[in-house]
Amino acid sequence: MKISEAAAQSGLSIDTIRFYERAGLLPRVERGQDGHRVFSPRDLRWLRMFERLRATHMPLKVIQTYVELSRNPDSNEERRAILEAHRLELDHQQAQINACRALLDEKIRHYDSLTTDHNGRMQKTIQRPNHPQTADHQ
Amino acid sequence: MKISEAAAQSGLSIDTIRFYERAGLLPRVERGQDGHRVFSPRDLRWLRMFERLRATHMPLKVIQTYVELSRNPDSNEERRAILEAHRLELDHQQAQINACRALLDEKIRHYDSLTTDHNGRMQKTIQRPNHPQTADHQ
DNA sequence: TAGAGGGGTGGAGTTACTCAAGGTCAAGTC
DNA sequence: GACTTGACCTTGAGTAACTCCACCCCTCTA
Structure with a gap:
């Protein structure tokens, strides 16, 4: 799934998605051999969650903490x-x-x-x- | 009424009130002869209104427009x-x-x-x- | 008279985007 | 085969709305 679809399906803008990736919210997004981002269904689930949390103003730092925690079971x-x-x-x-x-x-x-x-x-x-x-x- | 009281009664911070004044939301706030701001009851009513509108994310520009309009009956x-x-x-x-x-x-x-x-x-x-x-x- | 407390200014820093400039690449068109 | 178009890329600057800081002034109390 490419970034325009991820944007459409998550409700975030393309710029915002790139920004979130740079900020480390969405670690290791895959890249195709053309260098374009390839979003997995899991990435999309995260993006959708980010959208809801941000729509209600959870700070990115808190979201980041949550994401990091979820690497530890x-x-x-x-x-x-x-x-x-x-x-x-x-x-x-x-x-x-x-x-x-x-x-x-x-x-x-x-x-x-x-x-x-x-x-x-x-x-x-x-x-x-x-x-x-x-x-x-x- | 001095700025600390205006802050306490409006729910805004002192810094935010000064910022709003600089932004032109609260025109011609009186000054005492010590140079300190003196807020009238009307100023306070405006501040309280700003607080509610901002708490629900009305952009400052829109608030500014509203304030300017309200000088025209x-x-x-x-x-x-x-x-x-x-x-x-x-x-x-x-x-x-x-x-x-x-x-x-x-x-x-x-x-x-x-x-x-x-x-x-x-x-x-x-x-x-x-x-x-x-x-x-x- | 020294220090604390409250006010003032100007300017830098922060958060979370948002936009613009310039570059690559694949696909379709003449 | 050259060219245009469109989607993507990166980097960096701009924006909104605060928030914080350094530094100054004044007044009041110990």
Whole structure:
């Protein structure tokens, strides 16, 4: 499998895959006799995993640690711990999203209230009273 | 309000606040006669908003655009559109988190299955059979 | 008066990409 | 057979958003 396919199937960009290889996340990728990378199904499984972990902001260093650990079959505890820690991190991100969504909902409701009258019909806001609470609404 | 308080109350670091000011997100922060920044309640509201938007990865440029728009009272549509777009982005992040959580749950279950027998008791894994499916589990 | 604590500036360092320049090679076209 | 095209290669520079550091100023307390 060549790099363009690996990119398409993993959701990563070609540049990112090359970058990950240089960073040592994906050790010893095979090369064809033309010098092109040849990705194995196992490489692809790693890439897909990287994509999910990075999409949720696990640092590359941690991923690297995980990859190195997985060369040692006695490292199940440590690898499990890394994943479990990241699961907690996901909870945290979840909370951030919820908080931000609350903010957005509130602001958007506010903007709606400026252009819609109370029967739900749109209203051209030609005159705008200088109401201090709304005049400088962020 | 001085910068340390603004940091404590906004959840941003002192360095980040200074960086945002330099970037033009927080224009004309007042200064005391000692040259120290003096943050108004309005500044703090902005900082809190920045914190939430950044925690969910809205680019600084977009935030900057929003801030600039909010100096023009006729920009409600545009500002609303920015927030709405980010609300969609939150859905996307939500999906990423869910996908990653599924991955983590599966992997962690796998690790559990390696150290726990089927009655739920822990088992010291002294001998490890060379099972190809599990031996190279990522 | 010495030192600690909090603020200021400018600039370098970090993370994780992302892009551009220039080079090789195989396949298809004239 | 020359040529173009397209996919790949490497190297190195650029970017976003911080983060850290060195060094300076001021004020307050021991």
